[in-house]
Amino acid sequence: MSWPAAARRGPFRAGAFRSSLHEPRTAVVLGRWLGAALLTCFLTGLVSHVLQQPPHGLAHLLPTRPVDGYRVTQGLHVASGIAAIPLAGAKLWTVYPRLFEWPPVRGVLHALERLGIAVLVAATLLELFTGLLNTLQWYPWPFPFRQTHFWLGWLATGGLLVHVAVKAPVIGEHWRRARAVVPGRRAFLVAVGTAVGAVTVTTAGQSVPWLRPLDLLAPRRPGAGLRGLPVNRTAAQAGTVTVPADWRLQVDGPRPLRLTLADLRQLPQHEAVLPIACVEGWSVSARWHGVRVADLLALTGAPPGSAIRVSSLEADGPYRVMEMPAQYADDPLTLLALGVDGEVLSADHGFPARIIAPDRPGVLQTKWVARIEVL
Structure with missing residues (x-):
């Protein structure tokens, strides 16, 4: 497909994005962190779904021990979901110039890859958004939360695995160490990690007793309320x-x-x-x-x-x-x-x-x- 050079305007023009942090190594590091958070959130979410609605014929296999097993898995589910929010924002900021790469479409396979990324991003953001509002017990949408959240989780996780498979060569090349020193990369990653740690420790106290003195941002404070x-x-x-x-x-x-x-x-x-x-x-x-x-x-x-x-x-x-x-x-x-x-x-x-x-x-x-x- 041939694109006229005059079409390269605004964010499509060469050099439109000046930050040196829009580069593969930063994206891979953030992708590792985000992938770990999303997979943890997905797997613990499956535990919650199975306990609430066991698959036919498997209800008799659900365990009664440990007695606080659901407390741990669901607390981890919500904590990893909240941690994924700043990670998703940082990851998208790092790679969003790719949305404006030139030419916009280089063929059928490239178009399918971009479509897959669009589905992955949309499903992930909607999953995190609805999950966050669920912690507040606020449902400003007409669709049922639990069923929608469940299927969005499968869609986002499937999209993530496909994306990792497509990008495996790039991920492998930048997985272990940086090939070149990029100014500001370390500081940026430290800032993102600090933000993730801050939102985690100030919300996880609603399920982790020893973090309750720091439970500043969670929607619920155990210990408050009648008895x-x-x-x-x-x-x-x-x-x-x-x-x-x-x-x-x-x-x-x-x-x-x-x-x-x-x-x-x-x-x-x-x-x-x-x-x-x-x-x-x-x-x-x-x-x-x-x-x-x-x-x-x-x-x-x-x-x-x-x-x-x-x-x-x-x-x-x-x-x-x-x-x-x-x-x-x-x-x-x-x-x-x-x-x-x-x-x-x-x-x-x-x-x-x-x-x-x-x-x-x-x-x-x-x-x-x-x-x-x-x-």
Whole structure:
């Protein structure tokens, strides 16, 4: 394809970009950091997706230990996603003059390569943008967040792997050391690394206890809120501020039960120190007390190894009904909690009863429980 020389105007003209940092070695170093952050974010995101929506036939394989496994993986997911934001900005600044290379298209393969880069950049930026707003629980778009975020993750990761394969010769050439000294490169990389470290340590405290004194920019501060437990969905939002005076827990099994709150308090009580770990990245541990779910199921005559379905008093909501695989229902740490840290549950924390189980996302720790069904 022949392009007239007169078309080289503005950013297309020779010498339009003067910084010496628009060069391969800087791009490769930043690409390594960004690639590590994005792959970490993707893999930990898959863990979250599988725990919330297990693939058919695999629910029985989900682990209940370590008890704070989801706390770690989801905290790492959000931390690596936030760290990727300044890295993506620096990487794009380093390579954006390539958008204006001459000629703009050198053939079919070159056009396909540029199209692939466009898809990679668009998917990555949208993934990071929607993920960041999710930590704030702000959804100013018409599409469902979780499903969109999941498929954008696959699209961005696939685009990244294809891009690495296409650019492998350039990456290999500049991977180990710089071929020439470029003024300002070291200072630029140090500045980017400092920015990444700053946003990480000032936000990761919402899931890393020893970083909480530095938790300045995170949307949630564990320790704030009633009894030191933040609340995502309040009783007012769920319509459960007032519990019916005739509330009974319905337990459906071979021998169905209807239990009052007084009945539940007469059953053997147990304690478990477990975290509430939410998809937004925050987590906090508490001491819960109540009745073991396995004991309730045994009272109905349900055999060990029974999965259950738990329904909430709330009228609607995407997690009003939750299914729990058998290994969680059988676990001695899984409670129908009646209180936390020695106090009766508040309305916002799920009064009169809620589920608390090891290694489960917070959205599956159902509050305001009304019914438990043996499946």
